[in-house]
Amino acid sequence: MSTLRLGDTAPDFTQDSTAGPIQFHQWAGDSWVVLFSHPADFTPVCTTELGKTAALSGEFAKRNVKPIAVSVDPLDSHGKWVLDINETQNTTVNFPILADADKKVATLYDMIHPNASATATVRSVFIIDPKKVIRTTLTYPASTGRNFDEILRVIDSLQLTDSHKVATPANWKDGDDVVIVPALQDPAEIAQRFPKGYKAVRPYLRLTPQPNR
Structure with a gap:
């Protein structure tokens, strides 16, 4: 196998x-x-x-x-x-x-x-x-x-990123800011998905509050 x-x-x-x-x-x-x-x-x-x-x-x-x-x-x-x-x-x-x-x-x-x-x-x-x-x-x-807090953290990340066009940064845990995926570029869709706005540290690194909070 x-x-x-x-x-x-x-x-x-x-x-x-x-x-x-x-x-x-x-x-x-x-x-x-x-x-x-x-x-x-x-x-x-x-x-x-x-x-x-x-x-x-x-x-x-x-x-x-x-x-x-x-x-x-x-x-x-x-x-x-x-x-x-x-x-x-x-x-x-x-x-x-x-x-x-x-x-x-x-x-x-x-x-x-x-x-x-x-x-x-x-x-x-x-x-x-x-x-x-x-x-x-x-x-x-x-x-x-095993660290079961990490297992739960990974599940939280997977479930969040499945439902929103985001990724989770290093050491992220539920409630922290997340990253808007680089593939999402349409301003109207970004505004609709992330009404709290975002901080662009770099064009490819855009941090936004966790959208399901």
Whole structure:
């Protein structure tokens, strides 16, 4: 399987999970999806990551995002681990964890990197839009826990730039000024889209207040 790239269709699959069998595209429906892999159950960094995902359930929901985790551990291990996550992280895991013991999903999404581990999935993240298009990929080493604030920030940027002709600058977060895309040059359309006006630092660098605020 070749490496998936931005703009590719996220591969469909059917796999068991802690929420029962999941046919991925059907389960995703018209939501955004954060599909993320973890190396193994009952490991410290993974436990904090899944606990954080559960704690952010409201933030994901208000963005129409469904999180779903995957590792190559079997379903019975996942079930026992969920209880441990809930207890140690003071939360309730309320999203599916795929049991990928046959490595079907890990293979489809190229989540096993032999130079890192021949058997465990790396910390991959796929942000997938409602059209099942892969919009972002992130890969972390096993020793580094993911920054879920950054994952939410990327989703905010993607959703904003899909609906308005803007891009988001370095370190942007929701509420900050954004950049009018260079391709937009018609003054009438600019005035209509950005009634608060803009500051032209350079002809190609035009900053404007976030238009959906």
